[in-house]
Amino acid sequence: MAGQNASMEDIVENDADEEDFFFTQTQEDGDEVWESDLEDARGRNTSSASPSALGANSDTVIERSGHTKYCLSSAEKKAVHSEQNTSALRPPDGADAVISRTSPSHSFPRSISSPQKTASTCNVAALDSTRHRRHFYTFLGDKAGMDEKKRSREEVERIVHEASKNSKFFLAQQRNDLKVQERIQVMQSKLNMLSEPLRRSLEAEADRELAAAEKAYRTWRQVCVVVDLDAFFTSVEERDEPALREVPFAVGGGVISTANYEARKYGVRSAMPLFIARKLCPQLLVRSTRFEAYQTVAEQTRAIFRDYDPRYRAGSLDEAYLDLTAYVHAAVCDQGEEPPTPEEKPGTPLFAPVTALSSGFTGVEDSEGEGGAAWGAMGGDEEEEEVRERAIQEREASYWGVAERVVEEIRRRIHGVTGVTASAGIATSFCLAKMASNENKPNGQFRVGDVASFLRDAPVRKVSGIGRITERCLVAGLDVQTCFQLWANRALLYHVYTPQTARWLLCKSVGLDGGGLVDPEEGPGGQRTGRKGISRERTFAALSRKEDLLEKLRLICDSLAADMAREGLKAKNLTLKLKSSDFAVTTRAKNCAFYVSTSQELYQHALFLLLPQLPVTLRLMGVRASHFQPKPQAPPKGQGCLEAYVATGHEAAMAERPPSGSAKKVASPSSLGRPPRLGEGGSFSTGPPLIVVDADLLSPAGGGKEATRATVTKQVPVYTCPLCNQRLSVALSELNRHVDSCLRESDPYFLEKEMPEESKKGDVHRAGRKPCDAEDGATANKKSRRSENVNCSSRGGKKKKLPPARPDAKPLEHFFGSNSRRPTTM
DNA sequence: TACATACAC
């Protein structure tokens, strides 16, 4: 990837402040977005392709420094593909630079590029002058497709900038950038205070942890493979309509999901808004997504993966993690050979021989001479050792050769069955395989042979899990750009990051999975944890009017409830997400007293979270449900509600209850003073909002966990208000009043339904709770909104937590009023 | 627990 290499150097070396804007990069090299991780219905049927059926006809093999690259066939190969990063293979000059930058004497004490500033004194201009601008452009990915560029990188930058610079989005990005900049300043001042003794002890700690991680995770024989479908969405479309292949083409809606390689030549990228894409490439052809088709293809590929690793993990529709160790071992044995044993290559700290590195030592392949001793002591009979060594290397080569042919076969089969090409990475850990899968796409594969040389010059950003922000912190804060530098500055990591994060970074720097943080991509041992949450969110043209916002909320809740019903989920925790028209994001969460699942329940609780935030002008709302009710797996027979309640307390009783709908009266709903409305099924969006207080919501929660039903009925009951979670030790009539007041605040239509018109307004906020906002009444009356009243500019002032029972009126920050009444998009 | 952030895709 000569082109890629050039761009990376561009990024790394070009500190010039030639641009007067910075822009955050969202996603540099993902091919696809918008792919939710649909349930991987991994079957356990392990039909197995014969290992001996390996394709032995790889067309292209390029081997250097232990890395091997395969190409399916040159005819199938896209033109954009080119050489791999050669700088990683050419240590001398690059290595020198690296060493000098990271030698202890340089890394401590830290020199700081800009004068010490407290975070509060930062301003855009000052930050601007010290900025590595190029990191912050959006959509300027350095992937293949740019090397035959019809548009130069500079041109793309200019166009993107032009289209972005006056947008609210852009301003929001700048705000976020400032925050990150403050973080970096904090990091730097922390580093300034790092004493040499402390640095040494941190380094020792880092080395201890790394040694432990090496021992626990380093493998030399595990065949980890990451398979990734190329430009997935567009590839599927192109398969069905080959003419699309020849023209710049993308799949997406308002935002590009995937651009084909033609379009990428123009700078069109995933996550790029369509209007910018059109500026870059006016003739761009855009289609909307056809998820069913992609899903079908994904399932076809998964059937193939299962043949090689029944425990494979699907990272997404277009990505899978396979452990081919067993398969490859079997294949090697089938060839009448003997796979190398683990003992033949004991794990060794990767960068440990620093002195060897600085003197040009490049790793295992250089097993002759003095450097080799660092990787495996050669003792005793030298000649015998050499013979043994050679035999090992032969078996080694054979082993990985088989692995590469297996992966090639997998890719060939994928292409044959689905018509879509795939790229793959092969390595001894998944994080390395993941990095490698990007080395040689499209339609190529890459094996990490010599880990040290692969990582030495690898930009930290290539590590899955190190994103834009972390990269910036590492580069600007620690002057760390490559994985090797990450390792070399490990003491600093332990100083500025939490031990957990530092450990994780350190592990990645040497290509180790694990390290404490759970990697969503890799996952420990292929364990699949059930889903933790489910959410729906929607962007729309900015809205201010209360009834408009509530309408959106209802639609979202309807949709979420449908999804939850489909999966049989009931949740106890709800999070409301708001994005104001200026792109500031706020979340508000609450625990519900009881599990909720219906649209009505979701709506009531979400409303309770939303109302204290009003007035706001929003462009997005979302609701997330989490803390699910445990699924009734093998429900214990004969154990009724009561026993469960007594045995394990209220929670267990909740869990044991039959699904909604059956008898569950605890407190009479009719006692609320008005007729119960609406049965179970009705969709919320079909009628006006209705208040429904499920009988379930009003169950008494006794004075303690040990309380039984019997005692509850005898004592003064303690109720939990279903909306505000307040525990009330009151008579039922008093409870009813309380609930009414909660409802009054959470449902603007309540009064219309319950009271004569006249009495509405003055009565809205009487229940002893702080009014959400003085304007509520006006809002409900469809008055047009003043906008200048809420500009609460206090940055940095910590928000007080909102006690669920008495939410403060807390308008969103950066409220920019808007009276836009455009038709909504939902 | 609640909230803000970061990340992947």
Next chain:
DNA sequence: CATGGTGTATGTA
């Protein structure tokens, strides 16, 4: 004119 949606995890108070 105009910048997405779903899910996971961590840091912090």
